[in-house]
Amino acid sequence: MAFRLKIAALPLAAAILFAGAASAAELRPSTVVSGNTVTLGDLFTDAGDAANVIVADAPAPGAALDISVSRLSLAARRNGIAWRNTTSLTHVTVTRSGVAVPEAEVSAAIASAIAAQTPSLLSTTKLQIDYTTGTSGVQVGEEAERTVKVEQLAFNPRNGAFDAFVRAPANDLSAAPRRVSGRAYPVTDVPVLVRDIAPGDIVRAQDVQWIRLPSDRVSNNIVTTEGGLIGMSPRYPVRTGEPLRMSDMQPPVVVAKGATVDMNYVSGALTLLARGRALQSGAVGDTIDIVNPRSNRTVQGIVEGPNVVRIDTMGGSRIGELKS
Structure with a gap:
């Protein structure tokens, strides 16, 4: 009889051990990855031998992806991860880490593509690029080159609206193109004063800084060179940061x-x-x-x-x- 009890106790011991294994693995509600793929080890604690099993492609650097828990539960069972959804999760959010491509790099690429597509723009024209979201938001992996290439571009020269698909890094064909949109318009760099100056005062080099204005706001009589200010004196009191007309300035008396x-x-x-x-x-x-x-x-x-x-x-x- 005692021998029979020992035999009967074996399934119970196995069940206890299995229950312990089930409680060992936990599903993370959110996680951050750095590579191109998402593995069970990224999503579950104590994934064991299944840690390197790939379950999804990672989102673009800086972007996020939701993966359904039902999909992950199936992958876990198939790979021997004992897990129960005790918190009633419906999805897991995966974010891929990344570093921003310098916005100047993105803007220069878009401006160059617009210039190449628009013969009416002069070669000396400077374009200001404003993004719909405020920033381009283009990112690459932490170890990748911070470069960008415009793959497709739609530009409306009447209102300056553009829609572009860019690839980053520029030469990585595996990187999915990313959409950016905004407005591009010609600008002119204009020298202005960094302090209020009264008639009789002479403008020095350290009194001048540059600002960028939409070209349609810069008339022909606006001073656009340092030489139009340095060594000159205002005819009337002038204020900091204001574009100046040629008629506002004169050689010092x-x-x-x-x-x-x-x-x-x-x-x-x-x-x-x-x-x-x-x-x-x-x-x-x-x-x-x-x-x-x-x-x-x-x-x-x-x-x-x-x-x-x-x-x-x-x-x-x-x-x-x-x-x-």
């Missing part, structure tokens, strides 16, 4: 009205120097009137520097005016 100036006249070997009084203010290159205090006669001179003018005249009468 180096001769003030009423100032005593040196008048230089050179003609061949003849050089005459005299002092006069400026009747007008002027910047370098301006022509102003100067009165000779001795003769009380007025001549015109070209401003060459601070309180220095050059007299360009012909004839003895003018020379006499300068001598008098």
